[in-house]
Amino acid sequence: MASDLDTVRVLRALFNDMPRAPQGLSHLETMAWIQQSMTDFEGGEMAYTIEHITRNSMLDIVLRFREDGHLQDDAAFDATLRQLSTPEGRKAFMDQCIQAQKSVDATARLINRARRPLSEPGPLFGFEVGDIQRFVAAQPSGPGPMYTEFCAREDVRQIGVFEREPGSVHEFAWGFVTEDQGQWNVYIAEAWRRGTVGYFDRFLSAWKLETTGLPDGAPVVSPAPQGLTLDVGIGSFSCLTLHAGRQLRDPALRRWVGEVFFTRMLPYMAGRALDDNYDFPVHLQAD
Numbered sequence: 001m002a003s004d005l006d007t008v009r010v011l012r013a014l015f016n017d018m019p020r021a022p023q024g025l026s027h028l029e030t031m032a033w034i035q036q037s038m039t040d041f042e043g044g045e046m047a048y049t050i051e052h053i054t055r056n057s058m059l060d061i062v063l064r065f066r067e068d069g070h071l072q073d074d075a076a077f078d079a080t081l082r083q084l085s086t087p088e089g090r091k092a093f094m095d096q097c098i099q100a101q102k103s104v105d106a107t108a109r110l111i112n113r114a115r116r117p118l119s120e121p122g123p124l125f126g127f128e129v130g131d132i133q134r135f136v137a138a139q140p141s142g143p144g145p146m147y148t149e150f151c152a153r154e155d156v157r158q159i160g161v162f163e164r165e166p167g168s169v170h171e172f173a174w175g176f177v178t179e180d181q182g183q184w185n186v187y188i189a190e191a192w193r194r195g196t197v198g199y200f201d202r203f204l205s206a207w208k209l210e211t212t213g214l215p216d217g218a219p220v221v222s223p224a225p226q227g228l229t230l231d232v233g234i235g236s237f238s239c240l241t242l243h244a245g246r247q248l249r250d251p252a253l254r255r256w257v258g259e260v261f262f263t264r265m266l267p268y269m270a271g272r273a274l275d276d277n278y279d280f281p282v283h284l285q286a287d
Contacts, residue, residue: 010062013084014055049159058084061097121275123267124190125174136258140168146176150192161237182245184257185238188270199273200232203239205280206269225256
């Protein structure tokens with residue numbers, strides 16, 4: 001196992017440039033100092049929290065490699081500590097981890113494809129007409145069981161996703177949608193239960209597939225309306241974010257999102273994105 005000294009060395013390398021409270025402060029003074037440090041951090045409190053979570057994840061990875069991986073070699077361990085002591089080195093380390101995981105996932109998918117016939121995933125869920133009608137009529141349901149389940153997650157509370165309650169919440173059987181500041185954020189229960197972060201890129205590829213053409217040559221379901229853009233929902237910790245800006249209140253745009261995107265596109269996008277054995281065409285895969 002990694003020794004206590006190993007742990008201390010990794011912590012020092014990872015957090016050497018994070019602000020530290022001065023010695024001699026009382027408990028209350030220390031808490032006030034930490035709060036001020038979070039507020040003053042570049043990007044604010046959420047950026048501070050995400051940075052801490054990211055660096056703690058790197059701590060776990062390095063200690064695991066130190067215990068039973070290539071970092072059992074002292075020279076390799078020392079080199080990794082030097083790398084982790086700089087912002088550029090930490091970014092490179094995380095990029096290496098992400099690429100390694102992508103390679104593992106791709107290999108697993110190839111093995112599974114070799115074991116069973118390929119098939120096009122079907123829709124992950126259906127829809128209730130009443131739910132869609134309420135969305136199109138701009139009648140939010142308000143927070144319900146899906147919203148409550150998501151907010152109860154430890155990672156959601158740590159990052160503070162809903163410290164400020166969103167402007168509107170629309171609940172569906174498959175998840176919920178928040179409507180705020182010129183955008184719709186889409187939260188799919190099956191995605192967050194599996195770990196939303198791992199599916200950001202796959203949802204983006206699924207969107208590209210729906211809006212540029214399907215594998216069998218079938219026509220695009222419906223081109224995205226002008227002025228509507230989609231992005232992975234990293235900032236909101238959701239699956240997808242639809243940016244509409246001032247057009248958010250446009251009845252025609254709202255109708256397209258409800259009657260086309262939610263009913264005819266999103267169920268198939270989720271089916272492909274959450275099927276780990278499904279490979280998107282290479283030119284549609286996120287970078």
